Amino acid sequence: QVQLQESGPGLVKPSDTLSLTCAVSGYSISSDAWWGWIRQPPGKGLEWIAYIYYSGSTYYNPSLKSRVTMSVDTSKKQISLKLSSVTAVDTALYYCARSITSGGWPHAFDFWGQGTMVTVSS
Amino acid sequence: QSALTQPRSVSGSPGQSVTISCSGTSSDVGTYNFVSWYQQHPGKAPKLMIYDVIKRPSGVPDRFSGSKSGNTASLTISGLQAADEADYFCSSYAGSFTWVFGGGTKLTVL
Numbered sequence A: 001q002v003q004l005q006e007s008g009p010g011l012v013k014p015s016d017t018l019s020l021t022c023a024v025s026g027y028s029i030s031s032d033a034w035w036g037w038i039r040q041p042p043g044k045g046l047e048w049i050a051y052i053y054y055s056g057s058t059y060y061n062p063s064l065k066s067r068v069t070m071s072v073d074t075s076k077k078q079i080s081l082k083l084s085s086v087t088a089v090d091t092a093l094y095y096c097a098r099s100i101t102s103g104g105w106p107h108a109f110d111f112w113g114q115g116t117m118v119t120v121s122s
Numbered sequence B: 001q002s003a004l005t006q007p008r009s010v011s012g013s014p015g016q017s018v019t020i021s022c023s024g025t026s027s028d029v030g031t032y033n034f035v036s037w038y039q040q041h042p043g044k045a046p047k048l049m050i051y052d053v054i055k056r057p058s059g060v061p062d063r064f065s066g067s068k069s070g071n072t073a074s075l076t077i078s079g080l081q082a083a084d085e086a087d088y089f090c091s092s093y094a095g096s097f098t099w100v101f102g103g104g105t106k107l108t109v110l
Helices: none
Strands: A003-007 A018-025 A034-040 A047-053 A058-060 A068-073 A078-083 A092-102 A105-112 A116-120 B009-012 B018-023 B035-040 B047-050 B064-069 B072-077 B086-093 B099-101 B105-109
Touching: A003 A092, A003 A105, A018 A034, A018 A092, A018 A116, A034 A078, A034 A105, A047 A068, A047 A078, A047 A092, A047 B099, A058 A068, A078 A092, A105 B035, A105 B047, B009 B018, B018 B035, B018 B086, B018 B105, B035 B064, B035 B072, B047 B064, B072 B086
Parallel strands: B009 B105
Antiparallel strands: A003 A018, A018 A078, A034 A047, A034 A092, A047 A058, A068 A078, A092 A105, A092 A116, B018 B072, B035 B047, B035 B086, B064 B072, B086 B099, B086 B105
């Protein structure tokens, strides 16, 4: 069973860089799969942030692309997200998830972590 | 890309069927068969219910079905149960290596 566990700072100051990690177990992070980050502001809907392939290829949400970096560390069995120049609108529950992958293409997120809440405030 | 449009709320009685719509454009739902649906109970992570418009992951009851017509995708839940009360989100590939979610629909079981 694939398990994902996000971790993060909880509170980040405006203009700082948010760094999140997602520990993966029950599935080889080096195997053919896409991984993603999704966020959900309190009481609101979901927003796709980024995808990364096990090989390192990435896709980013155009609205966040200039501030986002996603990476995979196979030795640590974790994926990471960095979001720079954060503001209050970046306050959200951040989820990491694995995608159903077929033909080298991400189809949908079938396994999700429980999420880590990030609040941007001074 | 813009968020997909979903009704804010739908409701139904136990045993009935309900359909939740997800309206997109010819740039996303209308062109690609990469529409998925997620169920989210309060305080829980989303759960995948339907992907590739019509496919059900293992373990998802066949009471849940997906379809698409033109630029609108739909999730139908038949034999409604109290446990189905949750928020539902659709998602679609939107071209140019981007993905978009709908705003979410709150399903109330009366």
